[in-house]
Amino acid sequence: MSPETPPRPDPPGDLASLWQSQPVEPLRLSPAELRAHAQRLQRRIRGRNLGEYLASLFVVVVFGAHAWGAENLASRLGALLVVAAALFIVHRLHTRGSARRLPPDSVAESCLAFHRRELQRQHDLVSSVWRWYLAPFAPGMALLLGEAAARARTPGRLLALAGFGLLCLLLAVAVAKINQLAARQLRDELRALDAPDPG
Amino acid sequence: MTASVSRQDALYQEVVATYGPALDRLTRVYEADPERRRDLLQEVHVALWRSLAAFDERCSLRTWVYRVAQNVGASHVVSARRARPAAFVGLGTLDQLADEAAPEDVVAHRSALGRLLELVRQLHPIDRQVILLYLEGLDGAAIGEVTGLTAGHVTTKINRIKGALARRHREGERHEP
Numbered sequence A: 001m002s003p004e005t006p007p008r009p010d011p012p013g014d015l016a017s018l019w020q021s022q023p024v025e026p027l028r029l030s031p032a033e034l035r036a037h038a039q040r041l042q043r044r045i046r047g048r049n050l051g052e053y054l055a056s057l058f059v060v061v062v063f064g065a066h067a068w069g070a071e072n073l074a075s076r077l078g079a080l081l082v083v084a085a086a087l088f089i090v091h092r093l094h095t096r097g098s099a100r101r102l103p104p105d106s107v108a109e110s111c112l113a114f115h116r117r118e119l120q121r122q123h124d125l126v127s128s129v130w131r132w133y134l135a136p137f138a139p140g141m142a143l144l145l146g147e148a149a150a151r152a153r154t155p156g157r158l159l160a161l162a163g164f165g166l167l168c169l170l171l172a173v174a175v176a177k178i179n180q181l182a183a184r185q186l187r188d189e190l191r192a193l194d195a196p197d198p199g
Numbered sequence B: 001m002t003a004s005v006s007r008q009d010a011l012y013q014e015v016v017a018t019y020g021p022a023l024d025r026l027t028r029v030y031e032a033d034p035e036r037r038r039d040l041l042q043e044v045h046v047a048l049w050r051s052l053a054a055f056d057e058r059c060s061l062r063t064w065v066y067r068v069a070q071n072v073g074a075s076h077v078v079s080a081r082r083a084r085p086a087a088f089v090g091l092g093t094l095d096q097l098a099d100e101a102a103p104e105d106v107v108a109h110r111s112a113l114g115r116l117l118e119l120v121r122q123l124h125p126i127d128r129q130v131i132l133l134y135l136e137g138l139d140g141a142a143i144g145e146v147t148g149l150t151a152g153h154v155t156t157k158i159n160r161i162k163g164a165l166a167r168r169h170r171e172g173e174r175h176e177p
Helices: A011-020 A031-068 A073-100 A104-108 A111-127 A129-151 A155-194 B003-030 B034-054 B061-083 B091-099 B103-108 B112-122 B125-135 B140-147 B151-175
Strands: none
Touching (some): A011 B112, A011 B125, A011 B151, A031 A073, A073 A129, B003 B112, B061 B125, B061 B140, B112 B151, B125 B140, B140 B151
């Protein structure tokens, strides 16, 4: 700093002045624009839910067709159990989606309360994935694999089915573990929110 | 147009006239990309307008506005981090970052404002919200009302963050040509 340069004010005040002196680009939306934006947002949310419903519909159609053309009771029952699992998930998504449509003023909660609620919601979601997303498919898939194994005529076919079954199991365990880790991280974040400041 | 809708629109106009610049500044912390930041600012405005239908003076309009803006911004960061995970900086590490700022890093961010933005963006959500409100000129009590923190908690956080930001700011000035 040269001798001619005037001394700077105290840093905290300087930081606030620096912050507030930023050039801004004001935004002002007309009532029509506001309504149009709000409707677009609602459509986007509905679109996201639609993708999840379509995936479930695909499972229902594929396994429903399998149940229709099944050669025996075990195969038909296994396919119907998978269809039931898909429908259960659709129902769960629908009720969860309804719960997510929070009133517009919920975003005006204090920052801490809002943040805590969001963390809790995410925690509840990931910690229950195995219960409401993985486990419902287990009985139907187990029955279908068991029935196919019972009909297997060659050791090679039996081995392939066992391999496929093991792969499905490992995938389910991996998904459950990942979500378990995420749930633990979220619990830590929730605890940190309520912890006294170390100062 | 019903009376309630016109009240909602009138409140929105009042909010934009009084807090428009603050809303613009806040979104710069929550989104660095200019185009996405513009979208976020629109999202904040729409959320504010929608929420004002239920504004019943349970708190001041200023508190309401800052809560909505900060909560929408924080939700935006959560969504963005799902796609691009990055670690937040705790207050303990923040002190270290300020002390260990490498000259080349500081020179690369010559703008003092750029350094400030960069550091604030790295803070944990609640710490970020506290310092943003401080930079907007709110006092400890007002910050506590917006964030839900106690006055003591707010003071502690502000002192620590201010100190680290000020040190980083001075480091940056020393390395400017």
